[in-house]
Amino acid sequence: MPSATEHTHHLRIRNTQLEMKSSSGNSSGEDVDGKLRLAQTQLEELQAQREELERLKTETEQLNTRKRELIGSQVEMSERLASAMTLIDRELFEMKQEIDDLEQCRSCFAGHLSKIEKLNPESWTREQLPDRLDRALAIVDHAEDEYSQAAEHFSRTRSASIFQGVRRAKSSSNSEFRQQLFRGFAFNLPIIALGGLALIAYLCK
Template sequence: MPPATEHTHHIRVRNTQLEMDPNRSASGGDDVDGRLKVAQSQLEQLQAQREELERLKQETEALNSRRRDLIASQVEMTERLSSSVTLIDREIFEMRQEIDDLEQCRSCFSGHLTKIEKLNPESWSRDQLATQLDRALAIVEHAEDEYGQAADHFSRTRSAGIFSGVRRAKAPRGEFSQQFIRGLAFNLPIISLGAMALIVYLIK
């Protein structure tokens, strides 16, 4: 048999099929870098947003804390001021009432003082003595009674010191003591003359 004939086929491969396009490779690298930069930028923005949210959260918590403190202080001061205003109003009312009472008391005492200062037992004649004594004693006893009532009234107030150390009004005198005083006053001139006559007699 004749020997087999070998056939050789030459395959031509284009350079573009075996070699990578440099421009295409560079363009792909730029895309990756660009995406990385975008991702990095987005990450930084997210981080900044997170930090901003954290800051706003802290500020909100601080403001809420201050608001709670304000509300607590507001409630406390409202109660304290309201109570103080009520007590002050009551104190002012009582002080004004006491001032009114003192003014009435002063007017009353001034009237009694004028009447008592006008009494002049030395100028009373024997005929007028009994009548004048009755009138004078009534004036003095009336003043004593009202003075005692005033002292008792103001004993529970800040004006109690006005009447401190001064005796209260005397109890009304009995009929016997009044008659005794009147009789003594009526017979005082006679008793005085008798005593003087006795002294003169003894001296002789």
């Protein structure tokens, strides 16, 4: 009896140990599964972080490229605008200077034109003719000289075409005026001759 009791007790101890080993095995398996799940989760997080870093890197490179393009365009456009403004300022200065010169030229021409238009050789008497012819020719020559100087001055400007077109008209007008002067002189020549003969005859008496 005592030996049977001891044997039974011994079997009970072994059963308990088996149960403990089985329970310990299940716990180890659960730990491995948990670690695997944790490792998988960490791997997924690392992969997500890696993708986010790649996205940020690509985005940064694109931004840097656009920034370099902006700086290049900024420098180029600044140079073009500054150069254009310099040329515009120069052009405006030259235009204003030319306008001032044209205004002075017009005022001068207006004075000459007024003097020339007042000349009327047909109304001059024999006594007035020599003196007035000299003065009239001097007025016309003076106007012609200043006109030639103005045409030379503006020959290198955008106003050169004005004088090229007017030069022919002016030359024609001057020629016509000279012709009128000589015609007036020729018209009065017989009267002058008769007057001269009468004066000689009177003196001979």
